[in-house]
Amino acid sequence: MKKYIPSDIEPKWQKKWEEDRLYEVDLSDAVRRQYILIEFSYPSGDLHMGHWFAFAVPDILARFRRMQGYNVFFPNGFDAFGLPAENAAIKKGIHPRDWTLSNIEKMKQQFKTMGASFNWENEVITCLPEYYKWNQWIFLKMLGKGIAYRGKALANWCPNCQTVLANENVEAGKCWRCGTEVIQKQVEQWFLKLTEYADRLLWKDNPIVDWPKAVREGQNNWIGKSEGMILDFDGVEVFTTRPETTDGATFLVLAPEHSMIGKFTIAENKNDVDSYIKQVKNKTELERKEGREKTGVFTGSFVKNPVSNKEIPVWVADYILMGYGTGAIMAVPYADERDKEFAEKFDLPIIKTSFKAKPQGKQKVNYHIHDWSISRQRYWGTPIPVIYCDTDGMVSVPEKDLPVELPYEVDYAPKGKPPLATAEDWVEVSCPKCGKSAKREVETMDTFVDSSWYFFRYLDPKNSQQIFKKEVVEKWLPLDIYFGGAEHTLGHTLYSRFFTKFFHDLGLISFEEYARKRVNRGLILGPDGQKMSKSRGNVVNPDEQVKSYGADAVRLYLAFIGPYAGTVAPWDNSGLNGVYHFLQRVWGLADKIGSNLQGNDLEARRMMHKTIKRVTEDIEANKFNTAVAGMMEWLNYLSRKDQISQDEYRTLLFLLAPFAPHITEELWEKISQKYSIHQASWPVFDEKSLEEEELPLIVQVNGKVRDVIMIQKDIISNKEVIEKKGKGSVKVAKYLEGTSVKKIVYIEGKVLNFIV
RNA sequence: GCUGAUGUGGUGGAAUGGCAUACACGUUCGCCUUAAGAGCGAAUGCCCAAAAGGCAUGUGGGUUCGACUCCCACCAUCAGCACCA
Numbered sequence: 111m112k113k114y115i116p117s118d119i120e121p122k123w124q125k126k127w128e129e130d131r132l133y134e135v136d137l138s139d140a141v142r143r144q145y146i147l148i149e150f151s152y153p154s155g156d157l158h159m160g161h162w163f164a165f166a167v168p169d170i171l172a173r174f175r176r177m178q179g180y181n182v183f184f185p186n187g188f189d190a191f192g193l194p195a196e197n198a199a200i201k202k203g204i205h206p207r208d209w210t211l212s213n214i215e216k217m218k219q220q221f222k223t224m225g226a227s228f229n230w231e232n233e234v235i236t237c238l239p240e241y242y243k244w245n246q247w248i249f250l251k252m253l254g255k256g257i258a259y260r261g262k263a264l265a266n267w268c269p270n271c272q273t274v275l276a277n278e279n280v281e282a283g284k285c286w287r288c289g290t291e292v293i294q295k296q297v298e299q300w301f302l303k304l305t306e307y308a309d310r311l312l313w314k315d316n317p318i319v320d321w322p323k324a325v326r327e328g329q330n331n332w333i334g335k336s337e338g339m340i341l342d343f344d345g346v347e348v349f350t351t352r353p354e355t356t357d358g359a360t361f362l363v364l365a366p367e368h369s370m371i372g373k374f375t376i377a378e379n380k381n382d383v384d385s386y387i388k389q390v391k392n393k394t395e396l397e398r399k400e401g402r403e404k405t406g407v408f409t410g411s412f413v414k415n416p417v418s419n420k421e422i423p424v425w426v427a428d429y430i431l432m433g434y435g436t437g438a439i440m441a442v443p444y445a446d447e448r449d450k451e452f453a454e455k456f457d458l459p460i461i462k463t464s465f466k467a468k469p470q471g472k473q474k475v476n477y478h479i480h481d482w483s484i485s486r487q488r489y490w491g492t493p494i495p496v497i498y499c500d501t502d503g504m505v506s507v508p509e510k511d512l513p514v515e516l517p518y519e520v521d522y523a524p525k526g527k528p529p530l531a532t533a534e535d536w537v538e539v540s541c542p543k544c545g546k547s548a549k550r551e552v553e554t555m556d557t558f559v560d561s562s563w564y565f566f567r568y569l570d571p572k573n574s575q576q577i578f579k580k581e582v583v584e585k586w587l588p589l590d591i592y593f594g595g596a597e598h599t600l601g602h603t604l605y606s607r608f609f610t611k612f613f614h615d616l617g618l619i620s621f622e623e624y625a626r627k628r629v630n631r632g633l634i635l636g637p638d639g640q641k642m643s644k645s646r647g648n649v650v651n652p653d654e655q656v657k658s659y660g661a662d663a664v665r666l667y668l669a670f671i672g673p674y675a676g677t678v679a680p681w682d683n684s685g686l687n688g689v690y691h692f693l694q695r696v697w698g699l700a701d702k703i704g705s706n707l708q709g710n711d712l713e714a715r716r717m718m719h720k721t722i723k724r725v726t727e728d729i730e731a732n733k734f735n736t737a738v739a740g741m742m743e744w745l746n747y748l749s750r751k752d753q754i755s756q757d758e759y760r761t762l763l764f765l766l767a768p769f770a771p772h773i774t775e776e777l778w779e780k781i782s783q784k785y786s787i788h789q790a791s792w793p794v795f796d797e798k799s800l801e802e803e804e805l806p807l808i809v810q811v812n813g814k815v816r817d818v819i820m821i822q823k824d825i826i827s828n829k830e831v832i833e834k835k836g837k838g839s840v841k842v843a844k845y846l847e848g849t850s851v852k853k854i855v856y857i858e859g860k861v862l863n864f865i866v
Numbered sequence: 867g868c869u870g871a872u873g874u875g876g877u878g879g880a881a882u883g884g885c886a887u888a889c890a891c892g893u894u895c896g897c898c899u900u901a902a903g904a905g906c907g908a909a910u911g912c913c914c915a916a917a918a919g920g921c922a923u924g925u926g927g928g929u930u931c932g933a934c935u936c937c938c939a940c941c942a943u944c945a946g947c948a949c950c951a
Contacts, residue, residue, distance in 0.1 A: 324870045328946060331869055336950070350951060363951095402949070429949045439951050447867090448949055478950055599946075670890070672879060676871075678944080679878055688890050736880070739889035746889090808885055813932045815885055855931045861884045863931050 114697035116660020120772045124222055132786060133176070133227040135183050137569065140585035144180045146172045147565055147625075149594035149602070150187045150234070154194065155213035157220035159642065159681065162652045163634050166665045167674055167734060168593045169226040173768035174729045176227070177792040183586060184227060185568040187234035188214050191242075192557045193271070196490045196522055197288075206490040207518065210237055220653070225661045225771045227788070232568050236560040237490070241567065243513030244577045245559055246495040248609070250506050251616060253496075257303045258484075260504070264367065264433060265483060267295040272527075273487045274299055294391075299485035300494060300553065307608050308333050308477045310622075319588070320627040322675075328599045334478020341440065341471040344413035346370060346424070349435030349476060352445060356417040358463025359440035360453065362424045363406065366390040367432035374424045376410030383407050383426060390428045404429055404452045415440075417467045427452065435476055482605070484556040489522040489529035491554030499541035499548035508542050514550070528552040561602055562609040565589060565624065583619055592625040603628065629732060632677035634668070639680045650681045662770035663690040669734035669769055692742055693773055695749065696766065700777060704753035715799045717747050718761055722795040725765045734769075741765055756781070764793050809836045810863040817841040826859050836862045 127133070148168050151161060165186070172184040188210075195206035202209075214235060221228070234241055252258035266275040270290035274297055285292055304311075312333055313326040338351035343362055350356070364371055366387045375383045386407040406427030415422050429448055430439055443453035443460040453460050485494075493514045495507035507514055517536040522529040530552035531537060541548040569586050570578040594603070610624040635641055636648025643649065655664050666689040671679050721744040728737035744762065748754050759781065767774040767787050778787035805826065809817045817839045825831050833854055836842055842864070849866035856862050 322870090324946085327870055331947060334947090334950065338951080348951080352951080404949085427949095429951095431950070434950045441951090446951070448951080451949090476950075478947095596945075670878090677878085682878070682891070685878070685891055692890085735878090736889080739880075742889055806885080810884085810932070813884095813930095818885060853931070857884070857931095861932075863884090865931055 114694050114773065116662060116772065117657065119776045120223070120225065120656075120661055123772050123775050124225055127227075127786070127788075128222070130786075131231075132788060133182075133184070133229060134231065135181060135229055137183065137582055137586065139181050142180050143183065143586060144172075144175045144590045145183045145565075145586050145588075146175070147185070147568075147589050147592050149592075149598065150189050150561070150564060151217070152192060152194070153188045153190055153210055153213040153217055155209075155216055157217050157652065159634055159650050159652050161221075162224065162664060163668050164593070164595070164631060165221070165226055166224050166661075167631075167669050168591075169224070169228075170665070170669060170734055170768045171591070171729060171732070172227055173771065173788060174792065176788065177764070177767065177790060179791065182227075183232075183568075184229055185232045185234070186221070186226075186228040186230065187564065187568065188217075188236065189557065189561050189564070190214065190235050190237035191491045191554075191560055193488065193490070196488060199490075200523055205518070206522070207237065210490075223653070223656055223661055225665070227771075232571050234564050234567050234571050236557070236564065239513040239515050240572070240574065241564075242492040242516075242560070244563075244567065245492040245555060246507070246512050246514060247509065247577060248563070248612075249555070249559075250495060250509065250512075252302060252612065253506060255615075257306065257612065259301055259303065260298065261301050261481070262296060262298045263301070263480075263483065264294050265297045265299065266292045267297065268292055271488075274483055274485055294393075297485075299483050300555075301481040301483055302608075304479055304482045304608060305477055307611055308335065308479055310611055311604065311607055317623075319623045319625060321625070322628060322630055324596070325599045325603065325628060325630065329604050332479060332600050332604070335475060336478075337473070337475050339469070339471040340436065340474045341416065341469050343416065343422075343440060346413060346438050347436045348438045348440045349474060350440060352442065353469050353471060354465050354467050355442045355445045355463040356415070356440065356467040356469045358442040358444045358461055358467075359415050359418075359422065360420075360443060360459045360461055361422050361441045362413055363427050363430050363439050363441050363449075363452070364409075364424065365430040365432040365437040366426055366428050368426070368430075368437045370438075371409065371426055374409040374411040379408060379410040383409060386426060393428075404448075404455050406452065406456065408456075417469050423458070425452075425456070433480065434478070482556075482558075482608075484559055485553045486556055487528040487552075488554055489516075489520055491557060492516075492559065493530065494551045494553050494555060496551040497539055497541060497548045498551065499544060499546060501546060502541055502543045502548075505541060505543050505548070511542070516554075528554075530554070558601060558605050562605040563613070565592075565606075566613070577618070580618065587619070588621055588623055589625040589627075591627045591629060593629050593631055596630040599630075629675050631674055632672065632679070634671070635678060635680040637681050637683065642681075655686065659686055659690045660693075660772070662773050663693055666693065666738060666769050670738040672735055674732050674734055689738075692745065693770060695745060696762065697773065697777065699745070699748060699754065699762075700759065700781060702748075702752070702754050703756055703759050703781065705755065712799075714751075714755070714758065716802065717744055718758055719795040719799040720744075722761065722765065722793045723800065726792070726795065729768070738769065761793050763787060764790060805859055807832070807836075807859070808861045809839055809842050810861060811842060811845040812865060813863060816845055821859075829856050832856060832862060836864070 146168060148165055172182050176182045190210050195210045198204065198209050199206045236242060249258055268275055268285040268290055270288050271285060275285060275292060284290065312335060313330055336351050338349055339353045340347050340349055341353065346362060371383065406425050409424045409426060411424050412421040413424055430437065441449035441452065442463060443450040444463050450460065493516055495512060495514045497505045497507060499505055517533040519533060520529045521532040537550050537552060539548055539550050566578050566583055569582045573579060606624055611622050613619050614622050636646065638648050640646055640648055652664060663686060667686045670689055671677065721740050724740040725737045748758060763774045763778050771788060775787050779785060803823050804820045805823060806818050807821045808815055809819055819835060819839055837846065846864060846866060851864050851866050853865040
């Protein structure tokens with residue numbers, strides 16, 4: 111047989127599978143369904159190794175389930191709104207829409223070289239009006255229920271991007287996109303009321319869905335529920351989780367943004383207080399986080415401690431945050447580390463608390479999580495469907511007028527005002543209520559809105575009447591498995607849970623969790639063990655690897671490198687060469703096919719069924735690495751034989767098909783003249799064939815292994831005979847000599863242990 | 867500081883109460899080859915010339931006939947959060 115040259119066979123089969131629509135799914139049939147999903151990608155225009163790891167390995171599971179007879183839905187799409195498109199446009203003068211759509215085309219071509227079995231016919235691209243129309247529809251529903259609202263809050267503001275940033279987008283005090291230092295600024299913006307759902311988003315101890323503990327705990331910490339009390343100190347409300355320590359409260363601290371500072375500040379302290387507040391305002395997020403040294407200023411006033419009845423001083427300090435609780439605390443330096451540090455620095459009294467105080471107050475639950483600010487002063491996003499009218503105020507765009515399409519011609523250079531404001535013809539609109547001239551909202555939505563519900567839309571992407579058909583969604587969701595990156599623990603996966611619960615409350619769906627199982631994948635590093643990055647020059651280009659070794663080898667290597675969840679391993683080119691070698695040996699093994707498997711060749715039969723069992727169970731547990739190892743072991747066994755059977759070779763191809771779809775299709779055609787191996791049935795192992803008539807038994811003396819003896823299966827339960835056999839072993843006898851056996855432990859079929 | 871995860875050969879890793887180091891890479895030796903590469907075969911945890919034997923799964927303890935695996939304490943690394951009252 112001619113040599114295995116991947117580039118000769120891979121494009122050929124990819125084209126044929128596409129023409130034959132081999133993986134097309136019938137969504138009306140959900141009896142045995144599997145909805146397998148990977149977080150969709152941002153269309154950066156280049157498919158890197160991270161994408162291969164993210165998409166090619168779960169494709170193994172999708173193909174495996176299909177061969178098992180499941181109706182598999184495995185869609186893909188693009189998270190296509192967002193800043194990079196706009197930045198590229200500013201830099202290169204290409205329109206964000208053109209840049210994005212051409213990148214999508216390019217990436218889809220690259221995706222095809224992977225040989226993955228995606229349902230592209232259900233593709234979702236979030237920057238197209240047929241998708242974002244429904245973002246706007248959801249927004250209006252939220253507005254109607256009071257879940258979306260206009261509010262003012264201190265926000266992370268990037269002076270360079272001229273936009274509000276979510277906490278998740280601030281990295282070490284800097285903007286995640288441009289690296290500029292983020293400052294705090296009071297801004298009016300659109301919010302989604304995450305806090306209303308905080309309690310329901312908290313994970314219980316034994317959740318009904320299988321999500322990693324790291325994700326559940328991470329989300330719970332982020333939500334940060336704490337139960338306490340609101341106490342009144344002469345009109346100042348404070349929040350405390352330790353009301354029993356109120357007798358030890360020796361001063362009061364207000365956040366620098368607190369509204370009652372003016373009331374408490376006496377004339378001679380006014381200058382000091384004002385200059386302190388000014389100084390705090392000018393601090394960047396980074397300075398506030400790094401400068402842990404306590405600072406503060408005395409207002410000059412006192413309030414009465416309701417428990418001790420003592421007059422205590424009122425201070426202003428930036429270690430108290432306006433965004434949490436009431437923005438004011440009673441300081442108990444005896445019980446609280448931070449208060450103690452402050453008291454020591456400013457020489458304030460520290461008195462012992464009895465921990466028995468019972469102040470008057472009302473119970474209060476506080477959350478660390480804030481409402482979600484979705485306003486973005488940028489162009490490339492979903493327009494918020496709201497109109498401002500001088501007469502009627504803020505008016506929703508009527509549902510029939512959706513989508514509010516993003517205008518093509520705008521000046522999207524950052525100028526301190528939102529780019530959409532420059533599209534004057536678009537901004538000018540007549541009020542839906544009174545018909546007089548009015549103006550459109552010029553802010554766009556955070557792209558995390560787009561990705562919060564895209565897996566619903568995959569099921570009905572072309573529906574122009576409804577967000578989705580309820581019947582289809584009820585049949586196919588929740589997802590059977592959702593693969594993604596650990597970086598989405600606090601952002602995307604939490605927001606999606608929020609949207610799912612909102613959809614539930616709207617009556618659109620009956621379930622409240624959207625994924626039965628979540629798997630956080632690991633990370634492939636550069637060959638130097640560092641994160642792959644262009645600036646480090648350690649990026650491994652998958653296209654080049656595919657050219658030299660083929661997509662099948664790259665897929666197999668990524669599956670083999672370690673357990674899929676959590677492994678962080680460097681790319682190793684000789685490791686890739688190793689699996690390429692394995693594929694070559696599979697190719698060459700076809701020359702050894704002889705007669706059919708002999709009925710009396712029990713060992714060969716056992717090896718085959720053992721491998722089927724192992725590969726099946728390992729794929730089901732997402733242990734792709736050990737599934738590959740199992741096939742390698744079997745290949746080593748088969749290679750030692752002069753001749754192998756049709757049955758063995760076919761089984762090997764079936765097991766390998768999900769991992770290496772091209773080479774197996776080619777070999778399957780060669781040996782059987784059939785097509786396609788990917789529509790064949792997954793082999794089923796036969797328990798009977800796994801049975802052995804002789805079993806190895808470990809013989810120990812004082813718990814140390816001294817010999818392994820073969821035991822006939824029919825005497826396995828006969829302790830006396832086994833003991834005799836064990837004593838009969840020369841190696842064991844050596845250790846029993848001159849000793850007396852105190853006890854004999856026999857665990858049937860596993861171990862025999864002499865205690866001397 | 868809090869939360870979570872992880873710790874096994876030169877490397878990626880396997881084994882989740884019963885032969886530690888499967889599988890693969892790398893390395894060494896041999897065969898083949900004009901040569902290189904590829905291919906094929908053998909060896910490869912550590913100590914010991916070898917055998918015999920002993921020692922080894924971050925450290926220390928415990929449970930057990932038996933512990934990489936379960937329990938307790940500690941150390942280290944990684945990730946996320948962090949002046950949250």
